[in-house]
Amino acid sequence: MKIALICSGSELLNGKLNTNAAYIGSRIFDIGLHLTSVINVGDRKEDLERIFNSAFKNCDIVISTGGLGPTFDDITVETAAQCLALEIYKNENVLNSIKNYFEKRKLLTFTKNNEKQANIIKGAKVLVNNYGTAPGQMLHFEFKDVQKQVRKTLFLLPGPPKEMKPMFEENVVSFLKCYSSKITKSMGIKVFGLAESEVEQMIMPVIKDSSFGDNNSIEFGIIASNSVIEVKFSVSGDDELLTDKKLLELKFSFENILKENIFGYGNETLASVVGKLLTTAKKTISFAESCTGGLISSALTDVPGSSLYFKNSIISYSNFAKIKILGVKEGTILNTGAVSEETAKEMAVGVLKLSESDYALSATGIAGPSGGTKEKPIGLVCIAFADKKKCEAFKFNFTGTRDNIRERTVVTALDIIRRRILFSRLKNTDK
Amino acid sequence: MKIALICSGSELLNGKLNTNAAYIGSRIFDIGLHLTSVINVGDRKEDLERIFNSAFKNCDIVISTGGLGPTFDDITVETAAQCLALEIYKNENVLNSIKNYFEKRKLLTFTKNNEKQANIIKGAKVLVNNYGTAPGQMLHFEFKDVQKQVRKTLFLLPGPPKEMKPMFEENVVSFLKCYSSKITKSMGIKVFGLAESEVEQMIMPVIKDSSFGDNNSIEFGIIASNSVIEVKFSVSGDDELLTDKKLLELKFSFENILKENIFGYGNETLASVVGKLLTTAKKTISFAESCTGGLISSALTDVPGSSLYFKNSIISYSNFAKIKILGVKEGTILNTGAVSEETAKEMAVGVLKLSESDYALSATGIAGPSGGTKEKPIGLVCIAFADKKKCEAFKFNFTGTRDNIRERTVVTALDIIRRRILFSRLKNTDK
Numbered sequence: 001m002k003i004a005l006i007c008s009g010s011e012l013l014n015g016k017l018n019t020n021a022a023y024i025g026s027r028i029f030d031i032g033l034h035l036t037s038v039i040n041v042g043d044r045k046e047d048l049e050r051i052f053n054s055a056f057k058n059c060d061i062v063i064s065t066g067g068l069g070p071t072f073d074d075i076t077v078e079t080a081a082q083c084l085a086l087e088i089y090k091n092e093n094v095l096n097s098i099k100n101y102f103e104k105r106k107l108l109t110f111t112k113n114n115e116k117q118a119n120i121i122k123g124a125k126v127l128v129n130n131y132g133t134a135p136g137q138m139l140h141f142e143f144k145d146v147q148k149q150v151r152k153t154l155f156l157l158p159g160p161p162k163e164m165k166p167m168f169e170e171n172v173v174s175f176l177k178c179y180s181s182k183i184t185k186s187m188g189i190k191v192f193g194l195a196e197s198e199v200e201q202m203i204m205p206v207i208k209d210s211s212f213g214d215n216n217s218i219e220f221g222i223i224a225s226n227s228v229i230e231v232k233f234s235v236s237g238d239d240e241l242l243t244d245k246k247l248l249e250l251k252f253s254f255e256n257i258l259k260e261n262i263f264g265y266g267n268e269t270l271a272s273v274v275g276k277l278l279t280t281a282k283k284t285i286s287f288a289e290s291c292t293g294g295l296i297s298s299a300l301t302d303v304p305g306s307s308l309y310f311k312n313s314i315i316s317y318s319n320f321a322k323i324k325i326l327g328v329k330e331g332t333i334l335n336t337g338a339v340s341e342e343t344a345k346e347m348a349v350g351v352l353k354l355s356e357s358d359y360a361l362s363a364t365g366i367a368g369p370s371g372g373t374k375e376k377p378i379g380l381v382c383i384a385f386a387d388k389k390k391c392e393a394f395k396f397n398f399t400g401t402r403d404n405i406r407e408r409t410v411v412t413a414l415d416i417i418r419r420r421i422l423f424s425r426l427k428n429t430d431k
Numbered sequence: 432m433k434i435a436l437i438c439s440g441s442e443l444l445n446g447k448l449n450t451n452a453a454y455i456g457s458r459i460f461d462i463g464l465h466l467t468s469v470i471n472v473g474d475r476k477e478d479l480e481r482i483f484n485s486a487f488k489n490c491d492i493v494i495s496t497g498g499l500g501p502t503f504d505d506i507t508v509e510t511a512a513q514c515l516a517l518e519i520y521k522n523e524n525v526l527n528s529i530k531n532y533f534e535k536r537k538l539l540t541f542t543k544n545n546e547k548q549a550n551i552i553k554g555a556k557v558l559v560n561n562y563g564t565a566p567g568q569m570l571h572f573e574f575k576d577v578q579k580q581v582r583k584t585l586f587l588l589p590g591p592p593k594e595m596k597p598m599f600e601e602n603v604v605s606f607l608k609c610y611s612s613k614i615t616k617s618m619g620i621k622v623f624g625l626a627e628s629e630v631e632q633m634i635m636p637v638i639k640d641s642s643f644g645d646n647n648s649i650e651f652g653i654i655a656s657n658s659v660i661e662v663k664f665s666v667s668g669d670d671e672l673l674t675d676k677k678l679l680e681l682k683f684s685f686e687n688i689l690k691e692n693i694f695g696y697g698n699e700t701l702a703s704v705v706g707k708l709l710t711t712a713k714k715t716i717s718f719a720e721s722c723t724g725g726l727i728s729s730a731l732t733d734v735p736g737s738s739l740y741f742k743n744s745i746i747s748y749s750n751f752a753k754i755k756i757l758g759v760k761e762g763t764i765l766n767t768g769a770v771s772e773e774t775a776k777e778m779a780v781g782v783l784k785l786s787e788s789d790y791a792l793s794a795t796g797i798a799g800p801s802g803g804t805k806e807k808p809i810g811l812v813c814i815a816f817a818d819k820k821k822c823e824a825f826k827f828n829f830t831g832t833r834d835n836i837r838e839r840t841v842v843t844a845l846d847i848i849r850r851r852i853l854f855s856r857l858k859n860t861d862k
Contacts, residue, residue, distance in 0.1 A: 294725025301724025
């Protein structure tokens with residue numbers, strides 16, 4: 001089955017990231033399907049027309065986002081209708097609900113322009129928008145191919161993510177699930193500590209050997225983002241039990257290969273996993289950050305409920321703060337420099353004492369773009385991890401831009417915590 | 432002129448953000464041109480073929496990224512050649528330089544697969560890749576339209592951003608600049624403190640009234656991201672002086688309308704602008720962060736050279752840290768709560784003293800998803816700003832997800848610093 005996603009909005013051609021496409025692509029993969037293409041297009045009618053026509057011809061399902069607003073450059077409804085030679089009409093129910101929406105919020109005045117948002121393609125089902133004025137539309141239509149009539153489906157969804165997402169979940173997801181008539185189960189395995197190409201090479205034999213009967217299918221995907229690799233796979237079949245079994249089989253195969261480099265599944269992040277580990281272990285943590293400037297702490301506090309295990313951090317950018325607040329010895333900084341394993345250790349021990357936490361982690365490094373020397377080049381980062389008994393430091397040479405180096409430090413730091421907690425736990429269990 | 436961007440890679444259909452499209456779109460806008468469409472496509476040959484054919488037919492310039500790698504699913508070169516009915520050949524120079532690249536790095540072994548990367552379309556110019564093995568290609572070709580032959584251009588660029596960007600800048604940008612034969616100047620004005628729709632409404636009269644002669648053109652765009660609005664515009668004309676004048680005219684018009692809500696231009700961010708203001712004023716700053724968990728500090732230290740003005744931060748997530756490290760009175764937290772203007776003020780004053788900085792800012796709030804009450808709902812955020820003479824607190828009710836609330840707090844905090852510094856400076860100048 002071919003699914004085209006068409007995203008309208010000239011900002012998507014001028015530098016704005018298309019987050020809708022990433023969201024929809026990821027959710028469709030979860031259902032065991034694939035987007036065939038994503039097309040960003042502006043508000044020129046001839047371009048949108050050409051793109052709609054091509055999608056109607058080549059794909060079975062066409063999902064459109066954006067262009068449902070009240071202004072003159074919102075042309076999605078009229079263009080889609082024109083391409084399909086269908087009429088549009090003013091839907092009174094929709095008109096009333098838009099008016100209600102305005103009254104209830106008392107914020108804006110209903111203008112003549114807004115009436116346009118009640119334009120519905122003849123035969124389309126109205127999809128209610130609880131988070132904005134533009135309703136969505138779902139239309140089944142017959143497309144005349146060279147040889148035969150084909151039944152196809154068009155979804156018109158609004159552009160703002162907070163309006164699009166619930167409408168997509170409620171209408172498109174359930175439709176696609178019915179459409180496929182298969183039972184689909186999907187999973188994502190999150191990996192840290194291996195390069196994308198390494199992961200690819202390691203799991204390729206499993207992918208090549210995988211099969212699931214004639215009528216069933218398996219899809220694989222690898223997505224790398226900021227050193228975190230996600231191995232995604234979905235299994236579609238007729239029998240739920242067999243589908244579950246195949247999914248687990250694949251999961252076990254990947255786990256066998258990727259081992260302790262796997263840190264989580266699905267929506268889990270390194271931060272959420274570390275949070276869970278700390279919660280389970282009933283341990284608290286604090287940070288002393290230099291080059292990361294608060295990024296490690298903000299990653300961890302990104303997780304709801306982090307106040308359970310996160311006590312506080314000191315962002316000791318200046319030597320003054322390292323010495324005065326964290327108690328790093330002046331001699332250590334003079335002798336080994338602010339970026340050294342020794343300084344990192346004293347920072348970690350310092351914040352551990354100050355915060356009265358169970359664990360502490362520190363990071364100090366040279367993120368660039370200047371400040372590097374031959375002995376201490378840009379990208380040199382020292383990370384120390386302390387508990388009440390010992391403190392250990394690690395040295396890294398990261399590459400890339402200032403952003404790359406800082407982000408790499410964050411995920412590496414979180415992974416050190418993860419491995420430390422898991423490792424000591426494993427050892428305890430061994431005894 | 433019509434420009435199509437085709438981005439190959441199945442990960443772009445499964446949930447990966449297309450950052451290449453955002454980068455290229457933004458840079459092409461700077462030149463005074465517009466992408467006509469962006470198409471993400473996977474590694475199925477029939478899909479890529481159809482998309483190439485349509486782009487060759489409908490556009491003057493086709494830019495492709497990705498699919499130049501050594502593996503079996505890298506099919507960009509052969510598919511493009513096939514669509515144009517051109518041959519490919521093994522380029523010996525390219526082959527040698529790929530072999531050299533491998534030898535120099537001693538990291539990987541050259542395999543038979545890598546030879547594929549030396550496949551060049553007949554007639555194409557090889558674009559050197561200094562950051563990877565896949566060379567790019569530029570090809571001028573004749574396209575037979577219904578009535579006449581049209582000369583068009585195809586660029587094949589690698590997918591990894593660090594390889595794509597320099598190749599794009601060096602080859603595509605200069606080509607497009609020549610191609611347009613116009614002098615183009617562009618500018619982006621960055622705004623904070625107004626909603627996207629407000630900005631649009633305010634500047635619409637300028638956009639509608641703007642004209643620049645018959646042979647010249649003006650393009651406008653508005654991009655909103657995380658409460659920051661960018662008003663982008665570019666002016667293309669034959670005469671450099673007149674083009675510059677028109678650009679300045681527009682700049683002044685927008686400045687007149689948007690006034691002190693403008694915080695910067697072009698690549699400037701709220702953090703970089705605050706950094707510049709602090710540097711110029713020779714002032715230092717420190718932060719006491721609670722709900723933002725380090726995000727304000729990490730935003731400011733994202734700017735190279737921030738060690739000049741950023742001293743340190745205390746991320747006082749726990750009341751323990753607020754009291755013990757920052758010296759917030761236990762009674763204040765008991766009487767007014769951890770999220771209150773009073774606590775925010777004591778946090779700011781506390782970190783100001785501890786850090787011996789000129790300014791201090793604190794943020795404490797309820798980011799959710801739980802923890803809200805009727806009196807103190809999710810989204811309530813208190814921010815305080817202190818200098819050595821006084822301390823002032825501000826109260827906000829933000830909406831949205833935990834992420835939204837935290838990010839909104841960060842930009843609001845940075846904007847408070849900006850307006851504080853500018854305001855006191857203005858007052859000094861007045862006297």
